[in-house]
Amino acid sequence: MNTAVLSDPNGSFETAAAAETAASTAAAPQAAPAFRTQSPAERQRTKNRQVALRIIAPFMGLALLLLVWELAAEHSSQFPSPLTTWQSAQKVFAHPFYNNGPNDVGIGWNLLASLQRVAYGFGLAALAGIPLGFAIGRMRFLDSMLSPLISLLRPVSPLAWLPIGLYVFSNAPAAAIYTIFICSIWPMMINTAIGVQRIPADYMNVARVLDLSTWKVFTKILLPSVMPYMMTGVRLSVGTAWLVIVAAEMLTGGTGIGFWLWNEWNNLNLAHILIAILVIGVTGMLLEGALMLIARRFSYDEAR
Template sequence: MHAQVIRLESTKEKMEETNTAESVETAYPGTPETETQEPAKSAKREPNRERNRGVALRVLLPFFTFLMVLALWSFVQTKIAPELPTPSQTWEHAKEVLAHPFYDKGPNDLGIGWQLLYSLGRVVAGFGLAALVGIPLGFLMGMSINIQRAITPLVQILRPVSPLAWLPIGLLVFKAVNPSAIFVIFITCIWPMILNTATGVKAIPQDYLNVASVLKLSKLELARRILFPATLPYVVTGMRLSLGVAWMVIVAAEMLTGGIGIGFWLWDEWNNLSVPSIIVAIAIIGITGIVLDGIMGLVQMRLDYTKR
């Protein structure tokens, strides 16, 4: 019955799973439903069918979009820009590149896996340093109006500046590529962390503070038992935002600094005129971005009481 709607084999399996999970009373787990179990099921069939439709559409519609992009790509390639590789050429190239991601033929010829890990390492370092500085600073700003007055103008002026503008300063001060890139990521991450943390502290409901004063909590207890947990959702949101931007910025920064890294690799492949590599790099950067955001999402689930 539901086979009419579903064409993908994998989706069908997924549906069967949901079916059995939902109707434990009527079917043993793993046994496909059969027509003999009719009585209890007639009422359930309609909503199940609805749900299956939902699952199918969730899988099919993105797949359709993907096909559209491929069609557009092929069209542009044949009619407008023949220099572009075809989707199938790119796919072949991707398989080559991804077959040996961690090959190492000296510092100037590393596999894409290494490039990715170097970029991630810089992002993690800059992000971590920004958290160490930005979150405490945000707390101070949120708790003291005078510290807020002192810092806000500086933050407001520097926040709209592209972090890449700091790269020359980094190179000048650190006289090396790697710390400069980390410095740029640090600058990228610190503003959202400061501002979100400060906002979080200021958004704590007066009720919670009243509870604290009735209980006569000490400053330390107040910070540990109330300010910190109440602010955590804002802090994590700030971290999630800044990590997303950091991942965008590192690609650009590495294009400028050279050396190793996914951004450098992309630019290097452009110099080699290897356009399929560039497209592969774009896909890898995008997927890595999703994974990073997913990880922050999990952290948020874990730490953010509003998401539990």
């Protein structure tokens, strides 16, 4: 303690302590503010950068694709330019739902046939994969038992499953649906299991203390916590299903966007092949975008 305080007969401890506190406060440097308010000009620049990233950058990427496409067409007389492809697309989409026989239908019918098979195969995979993922995540024995099988079967190419489907079902559409089922079940199963395994142990401990029923544990703890992981698996599975159906239809024939693409190759119609590629890409992008919106709806902030 300060000796001046002890030698002052009439002084008080509170006065000396206050003086000492004031001196130390004055000597201490003032902390800089944690946040600095942006000026209007800075806010406008930040807004412009965000607009550029969201709108201008994608259009620049599209322009780059068209430029490369045009350069490739100029160096090959048989490769169609973007303008030629656009003119062919106008004719193709003028009557997308014509039907001149079993193997001569418009691109609209082919696209709908592919989407229908994807819906069947993906739906069956979701009905089987998501509950199985919950079971794997909750039961260590089941996890240990199935992990080697999943690691063995998951990397197998979709086209390797197609002959087995043709042998078992003796039907091309059923074989394609079976192949979609096998290939799209893994992302949903694995992501759901990971989501269950990453649920904080405190949540389950509270459920035991409160003696919650199995249904309450599932609806109040498991499902809300696992939903973001599960939706990620669903989004990946839809992309896989769309890739698989195009490859399967190219081999099995009949109707479908994959068969339409292969048929145009047999006719050496490169413009229609490029149209099919664009249709496949746009459809896949729309499917993924729709599922991303749903995934954001079910996501949550753990700190909230």
